[in-house]
Amino acid sequence: QARLSPNLRHIDFTPDMEARTHWRLDVIRQLRHDFQAGRLEVWFQPQVSLTDGHLVGLEALARWPGNGGFVHPPEVFIKLAEDAGLIGELGAWVLERSCATYRSLRDTGRALHHIAVNVSMPQFRQPDFPERVMDILAAHDMPATALELEITESLLLDEPAVVLRNLETLRQAGVLISIDDFGTGYSSLSYLRQLPVDCLKIDRSFVLEIDRGKGDLFAQTIVELAHKLGIDTVAEGVETQAQVERLRELGCDTVQGFLYAHPMPASELAQWCDGRGAGGRMVS
Numbered sequence: 001q002a003r004l005s006p007n008l009r010h011i012d013f014t015p016d017m018e019a020r021t022h023w024r025l026d027v028i029r030q031l032r033h034d035f036q037a038g039r040l041e042v043w044f045q046p047q048v049s050l051t052d053g054h055l056v057g058l059e060a061l062a063r064w065p066g067n068g069g070f071v072h073p074p075e076v077f078i079k080l081a082e083d084a085g086l087i088g089e090l091g092a093w094v095l096e097r098s099c100a101t102y103r104s105l106r107d108t109g110r111a112l113h114h115i116a117v118n119v120s121m122p123q124f125r126q127p128d129f130p131e132r133v134m135d136i137l138a139a140h141d142m143p144a145t146a147l148e149l150e151i152t153e154s155l156l157l158d159e160p161a162v163v164l165r166n167l168e169t170l171r172q173a174g175v176l177i178s179i180d181d182f183g184t185g186y187s188s189l190s191y192l193r194q195l196p197v198d199c200l201k202i203d204r205s206f207v208l209e210i211d212r213g214k215g216d217l218f219a220q221t222i223v224e225l226a227h228k229l230g231i232d233t234v235a236e237g238v239e240t241q242a243q244v245e246r247l248r249e250l251g252c253d254t255v256q257g258f259l260y261a262h263p264m265p266a267s268e269l270a271q272w273c274d275g276r277g278a279g280g281r282m283v284s
């Protein structure tokens, strides 16, 4: 990593950048290997309705397990997969695992409203992306309306033509679109006027400040804006009961965070769902 020495304001490139290049190539090789060997996993984090406490959905989150822990967090290896041209394949696999998980929960009487899958920009702008999504849905006999794709605001900076076309195609097929980390990206609000979007995810940085500081005002403004546009809101990174109370006051629809559940492997989901009280607190 380039280092800025405090006194000289001099950037010391060569040795660090070289080390970094080695590191990157090494990790990419290891990632490709472990991915092809079937060692990556998709974990899922519950999303809970603030109106009735029901489980409404799950967010799929990629994991790279190693011996005794995780090799690298997704922020790191997803970026490397993008740079290495591996994200199309890896992303399609995350989608496939997500649809399979949705199906197995539905087949055992646990029907979710949706499963949310993060999509990165190089993946989304593949011209055949909508087709790949529809093929995966069809293979699992999963309705398009039960899939939510999470995109970020930065998606709209690059190649808007193919991005807009893909968004339009997916949306017409019934796929839900949400904007992840809303309010932290580059876009102006104006794209919300033209873009078909179903949900805004309020970033954790706002939720963290919700009962102190400016985060509260931002969360409030996002919820109000969303509701005026007929869009749902999900608050990310909810960790305290106080945050829940305030989000409910603000009219936020759905919450997701460690207070409810950490992301978990697919094999633990059924038990988690069933442990949520008698009567199955699920939507159908």
Ligand code: C2E
Residues within 6 Å of the ligand: 045, 060, 061, 062, 073, 074, 075, 078, 091, 094, 118, 119, 120, 150, 180, 181, 236, 237, 238, 239, 256, 257, 258, 259, 263
């Ligand atoms: P994200 O989509 O904004 O996902 C939410 C992140 O917040 C997840 O981190 C989740 O584990 C974490 N989180 C959830 N609740 C809490 C909480 O209460 N407190 C705290 N401190 N954190 C919470 P994770 O799994 O490490 O993923 C990080 C990012 O990596 C994701 O952010 C997403 O941008 C990216 N990512 C993960 N999986 C995929 C994937 O399959 N495809 C793509 N394109 N990106 C992915």
Ligand code: MG
Residues within 6 Å of the ligand: 059, 118, 150, 180
């Ligand atoms: Mg997300």
Ligand code: MG
Residues within 6 Å of the ligand: 180, 181, 201, 203, 236
């Ligand atoms: Mg997010």
Ligand code: MG
Residues within 6 Å of the ligand: 181, 203, 204, 236
């Ligand atoms: Mg985030």
